[in-house]
Amino acid sequence: MINFEYQNIKRFLPNIIPAGIVLVFLGGFTAYGFVRISSLNKNIGLLQTELASTTALLSQNTTLLAQSITDLRSQTVGLSNTLTSAQQNIDAVKTQVGGVEQTVGTISGTVGNLQKLSMTDPELLKKYSKVFFLNENYVPAHLFNIPEDYLYSSLRSEQFLAEAWPFLKNLFDTAKANGVTIYVKSAYRSFAEQQSLKSMYSVVYGAGTANSFSADQGYSEHQLGTALDVIVPGIGGQLEESFDKTAGFQWLVNNAYRFGFELSYPKGNNYYVYEPWHWRFVGVKLATYLHNNKLNFYDMDQRDIDTYLANVFD
Numbered sequence: 001m002i003n004f005e006y007q008n009i010k011r012f013l014p015n016i017i018p019a020g021i022v023l024v025f026l027g028g029f030t031a032y033g034f035v036r037i038s039s040l041n042k043n044i045g046l047l048q049t050e051l052a053s054t055t056a057l058l059s060q061n062t063t064l065l066a067q068s069i070t071d072l073r074s075q076t077v078g079l080s081n082t083l084t085s086a087q088q089n090i091d092a093v094k095t096q097v098g099g100v101e102q103t104v105g106t107i108s109g110t111v112g113n114l115q116k117l118s119m120t121d122p123e124l125l126k127k128y129s130k131v132f133f134l135n136e137n138y139v140p141a142h143l144f145n146i147p148e149d150y151l152y153s154s155l156r157s158e159q160f161l162a163e164a165w166p167f168l169k170n171l172f173d174t175a176k177a178n179g180v181t182i183y184v185k186s187a188y189r190s191f192a193e194q195q196s197l198k199s200m201y202s203v204v205y206g207a208g209t210a211n212s213f214s215a216d217q218g219y220s221e222h223q224l225g226t227a228l229d230v231i232v233p234g235i236g237g238q239l240e241e242s243f244d245k246t247a248g249f250q251w252l253v254n255n256a257y258r259f260g261f262e263l264s265y266p267k268g269n270n271y272y273v274y275e276p277w278h279w280r281f282v283g284v285k286l287a288t289y290l291h292n293n294k295l296n297f298y299d300m301d302q303r304d305i306d307t308y309l310a311n312v313f314d
């Protein structure tokens, strides 16, 4: 019996040995596999722990960051509120300063105008033709002898109000530069000169006719020193209506206001005959106002005219 078993074993032994070896290898591999898996599991566990702690840290940091952003936001709002109120304060101060400046400006403007008015001859812008009267003692404060170059005739000297002369000189010089020659025929006339002129006219033409074209002494704009009669070459040296057909007259109509001059007696006026040659200085502002609004000096209210007096030489 035992022998039989041995015989059997002996017979199967060549098969059992490789099977055993295979079994041993398999067992080894399995054991190795278990060890590897266990070690991998351990690593995974470690990684999981690490991940968990990292995630926790990250979430903590995110919370802190969110908190910081919220804090910053509220600080920004606070800062912006502060800036707004600071700007409001600045604006309020600016408004106050502006108001003060404006007040100071108005006061200094008023003082300036009052100062100018106190130094300006109140007669300068009065309506003299048959309305206001200048007595025999009225003589302009400063009279300037017009240089001969500007006179039509050198036989008689002509004078103009010194303060208004630069405006007249500028007018003549500009006209000349534009190719238009204009001369002064007659400028300032004293009370006595006007009186003798009127008497002479009355003798020659009769009082009625003379009244229509010549002012009585004391009512002439020429006594102010700011009015003048102009003439151009080639019309015989006489002051005639035909003067309005000349280039000189047309130039004056278009440009005289820029130098402060107006035509006192235009066609159809209620004071004197049409005098296209007679121009009066009233200041650039008033002359421009008259020109732009197609108004005549004598049609304006004296009170409105007077508002231009302070700036007559501006």
Ligand SMILES: [Zn+2]
Binding pocket: 222, 227, 228, 229, 277, 278, 279
């Ligand atoms: Zn005149």
